[in-house]
Amino acid sequence: MNKPLIGITIGDPAGVGPEVTLKALKNREILDSCVPVVIGDINVVKKAASIVAFESDINVVDNTDDCIDHKVNLISLNNMKDSYQFGMIQPECGRAAFEYIKKGIELALAGKLSAVVTGPINKEALNLAGYHYSGHTEIFADLTGTKDYAMMLTGGPLKVIHVSTHVSLREACDRVKKERVYKVIKLAKKAMNDLGLKSPRIAVAGLNPHAGENGLFGDEEIKEIIPAIEKAKEEGINVNGPLPPDTIFLHCKDGKYDIAVVMYHDQGHIPLKLLDFMGGVNVTVGLPIIRTSVDHGTAFGKAGKGTADETSMIKAIEMAVQFATNR
Structure with missing residues (x-):
C-alpha cells in the first residue's frame, strides 16, 4: 500500500476518544487518504461502535502487515474489561490509555506506522495509574528520548507554537530564555x-x-527574545518580532505570517480556540516520529452518549497524513 499507515490511539476508555475515533473513520475521505490503524481494546471499541452506530466491519490485526485498505484496522491490547464506567476517573483507564500511547510510539519508531494520532486522555487517571506525566507531549518526548520539542496548535487561520505549556504562569515567565526561544x-x-x-x-x-515598550513594561524582550530572533535571522530564518501579543494574531489571521511563536500556554491557546474551537489540532514538533492529536479533553460529560463532535479528530488525521506525505 502506498498510503500512509496512521495509528490512532483511542485515549481514555471512559472518555469520548473511542467514539470520536469511530465517527471520524466513517468519513470516506479519511479512508481514501490513509490506512487507519486503531490502537485500543476490542471491548472498548465494540462498545463505542454500538453507541455511534458504526456498522462497518473492524479488521482486528496483530501487526500492521495485516492491515487492509479501506477498512478500519484494530490492534487490540486486550487490556480493558467491560466493568469500566463512562465519565469517571479510573486508574485502570489511565493505565490502558498509557499502554495505547506506548504501543503507538513503539510501532512508529520501528517504521510500522507513518504517524500517530492520539485521542484524549485524563491526566488525573494517568497519574493515578502511576504514570506521572503532565500530558501527551511529555510522554512522547520521554519515550522517544527527545530533548528539544514544542507544542504546536493549528486551527482555522492560525498556527501557534509554544515556548512553554503546562506550567504555572509565574514559571512560564521564568522560562522565557534566549536559548529556548531560539530553539522554538x-x-x-x-x-x-x-x-x-x-x-x-x-x-x-x-x-x-x-x-x-522598550523596557517600560518589562525587559524580557530586550534580554531574551530579541537576541533569540537575531540569532535565528543570522541563520537565514524569515522571522520577525517581538510583536505585541494583542496584535500578533490579527496579523497571522490576515495571512501576513504563517506561524506565531508564543511565550506560554494561554497566549496561544486562547486566540486559536476562539477562532476554531472544534477544529483545533495539537502537534508535537521535534520528535523523530509524527504525532498529532485532537485539541480537546475526554469530555466526560458527553462520554457514552454518542454526541461528541469528531471534527478535531478528522483534522488531526488529515494533518498526520499531510506530514507523512511531505516527509
Missing part, C-alpha cells in the same frame, strides 16, 4: 517545512504588554 523558532521552521513551506514567515510574540 527553529522548531517552528521545521514544522512548516514538514508541511511543505520552504521559507515560512515566522512571527514571535512578546511576553509583556506592548512587547515591553
Whole structure:
C-alpha cells in the first residue's frame, strides 16, 4: 500500500476518544487518504461502535502487515474489561490509555506506522495509574528520548507554537530564555517545512504588554527574545518580532505570517480556540516520529452518549497524513 499507515490511539476508555475515533473513520475521505490503524481494546471499541452506530466491519490485526485498505484496522491490547464506567476517573483507564500511547510510539519508531494520532486522555487517571506525566507531549518526548520539542496548535487561520505549556504562569515567565526561544523558532521552521513551506514567515510574540515598550513594561524582550530572533535571522530564518501579543494574531489571521511563536500556554491557546474551537489540532514538533492529536479533553460529560463532535479528530488525521506525505 502506498498510503500512509496512521495509528490512532483511542485515549481514555471512559472518555469520548473511542467514539470520536469511530465517527471520524466513517468519513470516506479519511479512508481514501490513509490506512487507519486503531490502537485500543476490542471491548472498548465494540462498545463505542454500538453507541455511534458504526456498522462497518473492524479488521482486528496483530501487526500492521495485516492491515487492509479501506477498512478500519484494530490492534487490540486486550487490556480493558467491560466493568469500566463512562465519565469517571479510573486508574485502570489511565493505565490502558498509557499502554495505547506506548504501543503507538513503539510501532512508529520501528517504521510500522507513518504517524500517530492520539485521542484524549485524563491526566488525573494517568497519574493515578502511576504514570506521572503532565500530558501527551511529555510522554512522547520521554519515550522517544527527545530533548528539544514544542507544542504546536493549528486551527482555522492560525498556527501557534509554544515556548512553554503546562506550567504555572509565574514559571512560564521564568522560562522565557534566549536559548529556548531560539530553539522554538527553529522548531517552528521545521514544522512548516514538514508541511511543505520552504521559507515560512515566522512571527514571535512578546511576553509583556506592548512587547515591553522598550523596557517600560518589562525587559524580557530586550534580554531574551530579541537576541533569540537575531540569532535565528543570522541563520537565514524569515522571522520577525517581538510583536505585541494583542496584535500578533490579527496579523497571522490576515495571512501576513504563517506561524506565531508564543511565550506560554494561554497566549496561544486562547486566540486559536476562539477562532476554531472544534477544529483545533495539537502537534508535537521535534520528535523523530509524527504525532498529532485532537485539541480537546475526554469530555466526560458527553462520554457514552454518542454526541461528541469528531471534527478535531478528522483534522488531526488529515494533518498526520499531510506530514507523512511531505516527509
